[in-house]
Amino acid sequence: MKKVSIISIALYLILSFPLFSQNKTLFHYPLNNGNLWEYWEGPRFFVRVQHKVIGDTLLSNGKVYKIIKITENLSSAVALQFQRIEDHCVFQARPRFIPPDSVAYDEFLLYKLEVKIGDTWPYPGYGYDGFVADSGFVRVNEFGSLSFGARNWKGVVLGSYTLPDTGLWFDPDVILLDSMGVYRDAFEGGYLQLRGAIIRDKQYGTLTSIKEDKPNPNLITDFALNIKSYPNPVMTELHVQFELRRPDKIQIAIFDLLGRKIHEFPSRNYGIGIHTQSWNGRDQSTNWPLPSGIYLLTLTNNFNQRMIHKFTLLK
Template structure:
C-alpha cells in the first residue's frame, strides 16, 4: 500500500518526446552515454493511511506460523486474501473435488492437461522466518500415490529451492497410499544454499513436471520452528522434550549433548548455526533411556566454527526436540 516519489538528476537535455507514430520526430538526448545518474532522495508515502514503513527485514516470526490451517494452534497465521494470496501458475490447475482435511476450508485442484502444474502461497509482504532454520515445514496432502511432485519455497530475491516427493515412495513421513497424509520437511533440507529466510515471499509451493493428470487436496500447512515459547520465556530456548540438554553450556572445547529415548531407536543430532545452516550431524542407534553425543565445536569438514549461538536438534522416529548452546572462544 505504498508509492515512491524519487527526485532524480540527469545531466543534459533528456527527452524521448515524439509525435505518436513517428519515433524519429523526438528531440535527441544531448548527454553522452554511458553516464551516471544521481538519486537525490526517495520518499515512501502511505496510501490512504494504510501500512507501516519498516526499515530492514520484517520482524521475525517465532514459534509456529500458519500458512493455511483452520484448527492447528499457531503463534501467528497468514490469512488468504488479507496477508497472503494463493496463485495457480499459468492456468495449470482448476478447482478440484477433494474435501478439506480439517476445518471448513481446504485447497483442492485438478490438472488442466498442460503437461505440468504449479501453484504457491505468497505473502503480500515478506515474512521473516530466520528463527525457523532448525524447524520444519509441515503440510497435509491427498494425492494419488503415483504422482511425483516437488515442494518448494521462494524468497523475496527470487531464489528458489525444492525437495522431491517421488511417486509410491514414503518421503519426509508422507505415506503415498492415496489418502490424506502429513509430510514434515526439515527447513535445513528445503532452504538449499541461497534462500534468505529473513525475506520469504512464497512460503509454500507445489510443482509437478511430468504431466500426469490428477485431482488432489492440500490442507493444514504451517511452519514449526521447533522452539516453544511462553510468557516471560526467552524465545530462542526450546522445550525439554526427550530430556535434551548439553553440558557444559556455554562451552569452549567440547560439550556433551544428552537425551533420553523411550525405546531403542535410530537417532540423529544435527547442529545448526544461527542462520539455520547445518554444521554437522551425528547418527546412531540409541538405547532406551540415557544417550549422548559429544560436539567439539567443529563442522563436518573438521574445521573449528566461530564463537556464537548454535542450535542442536534431536530427531528419533516421530519425535524431535531442539535446544541451543553457546560456544565461547
C-alpha cells in the first residue's frame, strides 16, 4: 500500500480545477467499435499497450458487451475485456470459476459517468485465491480540464481506497476524459498513460503500429463478415444473411434481452461465402408468436466464437 498525495498527482498531470464541484457532471465514454487507445506503461515508459474495441458479444449472464482487445509491443499475448454502458454507468464483466472447470460471468460497476465530487461506489479488489471481492471503494476527487491531442478535455480524477477508509490507495489515480475515455489507468505497481487514440475515426496524440497477432481460434474475433437481418424491423419472417471468411460449423440462435433462448437452428457446416437462414418469429418451445421488442441474433462457430446482431420485432 502507498499513501499518495492527490495534490502532487494533480500537479504532475497539469490539471486545473477551477470550475464545478457541487453539481453532477455527465461524461461521455466512447465505447464504439474501432475506437483505439495507446498507452505508455509507467513508471518505466518503454512498454506500449493498445486497447481496441473489436465487436460485441453476449456472455453467459445474458448481457451484451463490447469486446476490448489488449495487446502490447513486447509480448505476443492478447487479453480481452468486456464492457457495456447502461444508465450512465460502465460495467465490466468478470469471470467466476465454478469447480471443477466451468466459468460463469457476472459484472461489476467500473465507472459512474454522471457524478459529483465525493460520489463513491464499490471497488473490486482481487484476493489471493483469485476470486474477486468488493474490498474497497472508488471516490470522485476532482473535476478539471486537461490538454491532450491539441485540444482541452473535461476530466475527472478518481481515487481507489481500502475498506475501511484508511487513506491508503490500492493504486494511483484514474483519470477519465469526457468523450476520450481513460487517460490514465492504474494497476498494482504501475499505471497506463495515454499517448494516442483513434475516436470515431479521428486520431489524437501519437500512435505507433503494434504487430497484429496471428489468428487464434480460442479468441472471440470477427469470423463472419456482413452479418445482417432483413427486414428490420421484422413483422412476419426474419431473414438472416452472413458471409464467412472460411469454412466453419455455425450455430444460429435467437435470444430475448433477458438472455432466454427463443429459437435455435440446428448447427451445420457452411462454406466460404454468403449464406441465408429464415425464422418465422415464433417461440420454438411453444410455437407462439413472440411479442414486439428487441431481440438478439447470435452466430457461434466451431471454436465457440460468437458474433451478435440486434433486431426489432413488431407485431
